Amino acid sequence: MPTLDRQDDVFILDIGAGENRFHPDWIASVNAALDEVEQAGEARALVTAATGKFFSNGLDLDWLGAHPDQYQPYVVSVHDLFARLLALPVITVAALQGHTFAAGAMLSLAHDFRVMRADRGYWCLPEADIDIPFTRGMSALIQARLTAPAAHEAMTTARRYGAPDALAAGIVDRAVDEESVRRTAVQLAAAQAGKAGPTLGTIKARMYAPVLDTLRDRDNPLG
Numbered sequence: 347m348p349t350l351d352r353q354d355d356v357f358i359l360d361i362g363a364g365e366n367r368f369h370p371d372w373i374a375s376v377n378a379a380l381d382e383v384e385q386a387g388e389a390r391a392l393v394t395a396a397t398g399k400f401f402s403n404g405l406d407l408d409w410l411g412a413h414p415d416q417y418q419p420y421v422v423s424v425h426d427l428f429a430r431l432l433a434l435p436v437i438t439v440a441a442l443q444g445h446t447f448a449a450g451a452m453l454s455l456a457h458d459f460r461v462m463r464a465d466r467g468y469w470c471l472p473e474a475d476i477d478i479p480f481t482r483g484m485s486a487l488i489q490a491r492l493t494a495p496a497a498h499e500a501m502t503t504a505r506r507y508g509a510p511d512a513l514a515a516g517i518v519d520r521a522v523d524e525e526s527v528r529r530t531a532v533q534l535a536a537a538q539a540g541k542a543g544p545t546l547g548t549i550k551a552r553m554y555a556p557v558l559d560t561l562r563d564r565d566n567p568l569g
Contacts, residue, residue, distance in 0.1 A: 461553055
Protein backbone atom coordinates (compact mmCIF):
# COMPACT_ATOMS: atom_id res chain seq x y z
CA MET A 347 0.00 0.00 0.00
CA PRO A 348 1.11 3.62 -0.50
CA THR A 349 3.27 5.23 2.16
CA LEU A 350 4.14 8.86 2.81
CA ASP A 351 7.55 10.09 3.94
CA ARG A 352 9.17 13.50 4.08
CA GLN A 353 12.59 14.80 3.07
CA ASP A 354 12.91 18.40 4.25
CA ASP A 355 10.28 20.34 2.29
CA VAL A 356 9.39 17.44 -0.02
CA PHE A 357 6.76 14.83 0.75
CA ILE A 358 7.51 11.51 -0.97
CA LEU A 359 4.48 9.37 -1.71
CA ASP A 360 5.60 5.85 -2.58
CA ILE A 361 2.59 4.22 -4.24
CA GLY A 362 3.89 0.67 -3.93
CA ALA A 363 6.16 -2.09 -5.16
CA GLY A 364 3.76 -4.14 -7.29
CA GLU A 365 1.71 -3.15 -10.31
CA ASN A 366 0.15 -0.39 -8.20
CA ARG A 367 -3.25 -0.74 -9.76
CA PHE A 368 -6.07 1.51 -8.64
CA HIS A 369 -7.81 -0.73 -6.10
CA PRO A 370 -10.37 1.23 -4.04
CA ASP A 371 -8.25 0.74 -0.90
CA TRP A 372 -5.20 2.01 -2.79
CA ILE A 373 -7.11 5.10 -3.93
CA ALA A 374 -8.26 5.75 -0.36
CA SER A 375 -4.68 5.44 0.89
CA VAL A 376 -3.39 7.89 -1.72
CA ASN A 377 -6.13 10.36 -0.81
CA ALA A 378 -5.24 10.07 2.87
CA ALA A 379 -1.63 10.92 2.01
CA LEU A 380 -2.75 13.90 -0.06
CA ASP A 381 -4.82 15.08 2.92
CA GLU A 382 -1.63 15.19 4.97
CA VAL A 383 0.26 17.06 2.24
CA GLU A 384 -2.50 19.65 1.85
CA GLN A 385 -2.83 20.19 5.60
CA ALA A 386 0.91 20.65 6.25
CA GLY A 387 0.56 24.40 5.81
CA GLU A 388 4.15 25.43 5.08
CA ALA A 389 6.62 25.31 2.19
CA ARG A 390 6.21 21.88 0.68
CA ALA A 391 6.11 19.91 -2.56
CA LEU A 392 5.19 16.36 -3.53
CA VAL A 393 7.04 13.59 -5.32
CA THR A 394 5.03 10.50 -6.27
CA ALA A 395 7.28 7.49 -6.72
CA ALA A 396 7.17 3.70 -6.74
CA THR A 397 9.49 0.75 -6.26
CA GLY A 398 10.23 -2.11 -8.64
CA LYS A 399 9.25 -2.86 -12.22
CA PHE A 400 6.14 -0.67 -12.38
CA PHE A 401 5.16 2.87 -11.57
CA SER A 402 1.53 1.95 -12.15
CA ASN A 403 -0.41 -0.31 -14.48
CA GLY A 404 -3.62 1.66 -14.05
CA LEU A 405 -7.15 0.55 -13.27
CA ASP A 406 -7.71 -2.60 -11.22
CA LEU A 407 -9.50 -4.59 -13.91
CA ASP A 408 -9.71 -7.71 -11.75
CA TRP A 409 -11.56 -5.77 -9.03
CA LEU A 410 -13.84 -4.24 -11.63
CA GLY A 411 -14.58 -7.67 -13.08
CA ALA A 412 -15.63 -8.86 -9.63
CA HIS A 413 -17.69 -5.71 -8.91
CA PRO A 414 -19.37 -4.72 -12.20
CA ASP A 415 -22.12 -2.88 -10.33
CA GLN A 416 -19.50 -0.50 -8.92
CA TYR A 417 -18.10 0.60 -12.27
CA GLN A 418 -19.51 4.12 -12.32
CA PRO A 419 -18.63 5.08 -8.71
CA TYR A 420 -15.20 3.53 -9.25
CA VAL A 421 -14.57 5.69 -12.31
CA VAL A 422 -15.78 8.73 -10.36
CA SER A 423 -13.20 7.97 -7.66
CA VAL A 424 -10.44 7.72 -10.28
CA HIS A 425 -11.52 11.00 -11.89
CA ASP A 426 -11.58 12.63 -8.47
CA LEU A 427 -8.01 11.52 -7.83
CA PHE A 428 -6.82 12.93 -11.16
CA ALA A 429 -8.61 16.21 -10.49
CA ARG A 430 -7.22 16.46 -6.99
CA LEU A 431 -3.64 16.00 -8.13
CA LEU A 432 -4.07 18.33 -11.09
CA ALA A 433 -5.23 21.16 -8.81
CA LEU A 434 -3.14 20.33 -5.75
CA PRO A 435 -1.78 23.61 -4.28
CA VAL A 436 1.81 22.35 -4.26
CA ILE A 437 4.28 21.51 -7.02
CA THR A 438 4.06 17.82 -7.88
CA VAL A 439 6.61 15.60 -9.62
CA ALA A 440 6.08 12.00 -10.76
CA ALA A 441 9.22 9.82 -10.54
CA LEU A 442 8.70 7.13 -13.19
CA GLN A 443 11.16 4.37 -12.38
CA GLY A 444 9.22 1.66 -14.23
CA HIS A 445 6.37 0.92 -16.62
CA THR A 446 3.69 3.60 -16.59
CA PHE A 447 0.56 2.43 -18.37
CA ALA A 448 -3.06 3.46 -18.92
CA ALA A 449 -4.53 5.22 -15.87
CA GLY A 450 -1.03 5.10 -14.37
CA ALA A 451 0.15 7.22 -17.31
CA MET A 452 -2.79 9.57 -16.75
CA LEU A 453 -1.86 9.79 -13.08
CA SER A 454 1.61 10.91 -14.14
CA LEU A 455 0.08 13.59 -16.38
CA ALA A 456 -1.89 14.98 -13.43
CA HIS A 457 1.48 15.94 -11.90
CA ASP A 458 3.23 19.17 -12.80
CA PHE A 459 6.44 17.43 -13.92
CA ARG A 460 7.65 13.93 -14.77
CA VAL A 461 11.09 12.32 -14.45
CA MET A 462 11.56 8.98 -16.24
CA ARG A 463 14.18 6.28 -16.12
CA ALA A 464 16.22 6.57 -19.31
CA ASP A 465 17.22 2.99 -20.07
CA ARG A 466 14.18 0.83 -19.31
CA GLY A 467 10.43 1.10 -18.92
CA TYR A 468 7.63 2.42 -21.11
CA TRP A 469 5.01 5.13 -20.87
CA CYS A 470 1.88 4.03 -22.70
CA LEU A 471 -1.83 4.66 -23.18
CA PRO A 472 -2.90 1.19 -24.42
CA GLU A 473 -6.65 1.80 -24.56
CA ALA A 474 -6.87 1.53 -28.38
CA ASP A 475 -5.31 -1.93 -28.17
CA ILE A 476 -7.37 -3.21 -25.24
CA ASP A 477 -10.73 -1.86 -26.47
CA ILE A 478 -11.38 0.42 -23.53
CA PRO A 479 -12.32 3.94 -24.68
CA PHE A 480 -11.12 6.92 -22.73
CA THR A 481 -13.77 8.65 -20.66
CA ARG A 482 -14.40 12.31 -21.43
CA GLY A 483 -12.51 13.21 -18.27
CA MET A 484 -9.51 11.09 -19.21
CA SER A 485 -9.46 12.52 -22.73
CA ALA A 486 -9.63 16.06 -21.37
CA LEU A 487 -6.75 15.42 -18.97
CA ILE A 488 -4.49 13.89 -21.61
CA GLN A 489 -5.21 16.60 -24.19
CA ALA A 490 -4.65 19.37 -21.67
CA ARG A 491 -1.26 18.06 -20.59
CA LEU A 492 0.22 16.99 -23.95
CA THR A 493 0.67 18.77 -27.25
CA ALA A 494 -1.99 17.98 -29.81
CA PRO A 495 0.33 15.77 -31.95
CA ALA A 496 1.61 13.87 -28.91
CA ALA A 497 -1.88 13.32 -27.51
CA HIS A 498 -3.17 12.16 -30.89
CA GLU A 499 -0.37 9.65 -31.37
CA ALA A 500 -0.44 8.36 -27.79
CA MET A 501 -4.22 7.96 -27.70
CA THR A 502 -4.83 6.52 -31.17
CA THR A 503 -1.82 4.26 -31.65
CA ALA A 504 -1.15 2.96 -28.11
CA ARG A 505 2.54 3.62 -28.75
CA ARG A 506 4.95 2.52 -26.04
CA TYR A 507 7.33 5.41 -25.40
CA GLY A 508 10.77 4.76 -24.00
CA ALA A 509 12.26 7.69 -22.11
CA PRO A 510 14.14 9.31 -25.03
CA ASP A 511 11.00 9.35 -27.20
CA ALA A 512 8.82 10.43 -24.27
CA LEU A 513 11.20 13.32 -23.63
CA ALA A 514 11.19 14.32 -27.30
CA ALA A 515 7.38 14.25 -27.35
CA GLY A 516 7.14 16.38 -24.22
CA ILE A 517 5.50 13.62 -22.21
CA VAL A 518 8.25 13.74 -19.59
CA ASP A 519 10.54 16.56 -18.50
CA ARG A 520 13.70 14.64 -17.61
CA ALA A 521 15.21 11.27 -18.59
CA VAL A 522 17.89 10.08 -16.17
CA ASP A 523 19.60 6.89 -15.05
CA GLU A 524 17.78 4.53 -12.68
CA GLU A 525 19.60 5.69 -9.55
CA SER A 526 18.84 9.34 -10.28
CA VAL A 527 15.08 9.16 -10.92
CA ARG A 528 13.82 9.78 -7.42
CA ARG A 529 16.70 12.09 -6.50
CA THR A 530 16.10 14.27 -9.57
CA ALA A 531 12.37 14.40 -8.85
CA VAL A 532 13.04 15.49 -5.27
CA GLN A 533 15.44 18.18 -6.47
CA LEU A 534 12.87 19.52 -8.95
CA ALA A 535 10.18 19.53 -6.29
CA ALA A 536 12.36 21.11 -3.61
CA ALA A 537 13.29 24.01 -5.88
CA GLN A 538 9.59 24.96 -6.11
CA ALA A 539 8.45 24.14 -2.56
CA GLY A 540 8.13 27.78 -1.60
CA LYS A 541 5.31 28.27 -4.11
CA ALA A 542 2.89 26.02 -2.19
CA GLY A 543 -0.31 27.62 -1.05
CA PRO A 544 -3.65 29.11 -2.12
CA THR A 545 -2.24 31.22 -4.94
CA LEU A 546 -0.71 28.21 -6.67
CA GLY A 547 -3.95 26.30 -6.13
CA THR A 548 -5.95 29.11 -7.72
CA ILE A 549 -3.57 29.29 -10.69
CA LYS A 550 -3.95 25.57 -11.32
CA ALA A 551 -7.73 25.62 -10.82
CA ARG A 552 -8.15 28.42 -13.35
CA MET A 553 -5.61 27.02 -15.79
CA TYR A 554 -7.35 23.65 -15.90
CA ALA A 555 -10.93 24.70 -15.16
CA PRO A 556 -12.52 22.93 -18.18
CA VAL A 557 -10.62 19.70 -17.43
CA LEU A 558 -11.53 19.83 -13.75
CA ASP A 559 -15.20 20.42 -14.59
CA THR A 560 -15.20 17.40 -16.87
CA LEU A 561 -13.39 15.17 -14.38
CA ARG A 562 -15.82 16.21 -11.63
CA ASP A 563 -18.97 15.65 -13.70
CA ARG A 564 -20.88 13.07 -11.69
CA ASP A 565 -23.92 13.12 -13.93
CA ASN A 566 -22.10 11.67 -16.93
CA PRO A 567 -18.65 10.40 -15.85
CA LEU A 568 -18.56 7.66 -18.49
CA GLY A 569 -19.60 9.80 -21.45
